[in-house]
Amino acid sequence: MTILLPKAEWLATLPQAVAVGSMLVTDEDGLVLLVKANYGARAWQFPGGMLDPGEYPTVCAERELAEETGLKCQAAGLLAVMWHIPKESTGPRSVVQFLFDGGRVPADTSVLLQESELSEARWVRAAEAMRLLDDKRGAWLEAALRAQQGEPVQVLAR
Template sequence: MSGTWLPPVQYVAQLPKATVYGCFFITDEEDRPIQLRSVRSPTTWQWPGGNMDPGETPWECAVREGLEETGLEIARTPRLLGIHVLMPRPDWPAHKIGLIFDGGRLTPEQIAGIVLDPAEHVELRVRSLEEWRREMNDAAFRYLEAVFRARRDGIPCYHEEPEA
């Protein structure tokens, strides 16, 4: 349809659909990543976050979800660590785009104060990168490692996952 002008409503209706999520990458004071085990998929480890609600920005989503899933106000200032892109899959028929924000380094007291939402997560773990490598599948670990490096190096990452 190149060269054919369409009213915005018609044009947008033809575009690929996508959902957007915001989340926080968090570590302890020794830079060991903190992850939460998903209720829906017990082999999946996640960071506090979730899909945007209508009228919400990715940052607002991350803040809201971080509070809902941990009981903590994880961060006050947005610092983007990366963008995560998942292609449509049979179980999720739209692109999924995530913005990963730096949630900082949590103190032992903050970690002890985390209250998981039992409808979302069943466990919290703090592990070194090498320990996570042994506990995660290769694709999930590459994503964790890319975000870990982005925080360490100060250069946001772009991480794409191909079609399943």
């Protein structure tokens, strides 16, 4: 015998995920823009944040970039995806992070930092970015840089 749940109850049983849109922006000299959070682990990361209800990941990445840095770049293409299984800090939710190509900006582009969320921004070479980023974000950057060179977009699981 099959018991059918009302739709709302059935939907509540499905796995949940938090979605994040982020942007990889480089300048004409090939420097990568990183920002440092002033909350949580205070980690270096790419500009980005959680999607608002009904928001597309590309729109989120563009909005978050503008809010956090003052830069207005279009999310030109998907470079890499990071999938995180549920853990204590996310409760029963997985996290999926999309990293989009924000293109190149002039070498002298300044950043207007959103001080309520970020303590610092830096334009750095990829090698320096790898030293500043944690292991998972470093792997994400490597995958994104390979995608910029024409390799397939990767989904990284962490």
